[in-house]
Amino acid sequence: MKHSKKPLLLLAATLFSMAACSAEQNRAQRLDIKLQERFAKADVDKNGYVSAAEVDGKMPFVARNFAAIDTTGRGSVTLDEIRAYAISQKANRK
Numbered sequence: 001m002k003h004s005k006k007p008l009l010l011l012a013a014t015l016f017s018m019a020a021c022s023a024e025q026n027r028a029q030r031l032d033i034k035l036q037e038r039f040a041k042a043d044v045d046k047n048g049y050v051s052a053a054e055v056d057g058k059m060p061f062v063a064r065n066f067a068a069i070d071t072t073g074r075g076s077v078t079l080d081e082i083r084a085y086a087i088s089q090k091a092n093r094k
């Protein structure tokens with residue numbers, strides 16, 4: 001009796017896909033932890049916002065794109081605003 005290899009191939013493809021997805025999630029989590037750490041270090045006065053002066057030399061990506069991230073124009077940005085901007089930039093690259 002000859003068995004089809006299709007179920008095995010399907011299982012292998014599914015497992016590979018799950019591993020790739022998990023690796024991407026792990027990478028995203030590591031990047032987010034790094035972002036949180038860098039934000040905490042940059043936020044010298046610990047008010048939950050970083051100003052252009054606070055990110056200067058500490059968060060180059062944020063410093064370069066500060067005006068675009070600071071959509072409210074208040075002169076400071078939150079961690080969530082930085083995340084949202086980074087995600088929008090990543091989506092634009094795809």
Ligand SMILES: [Ca+2]
Binds near residue numbers: 044047048050051
């Ligand atoms: Ca601050």
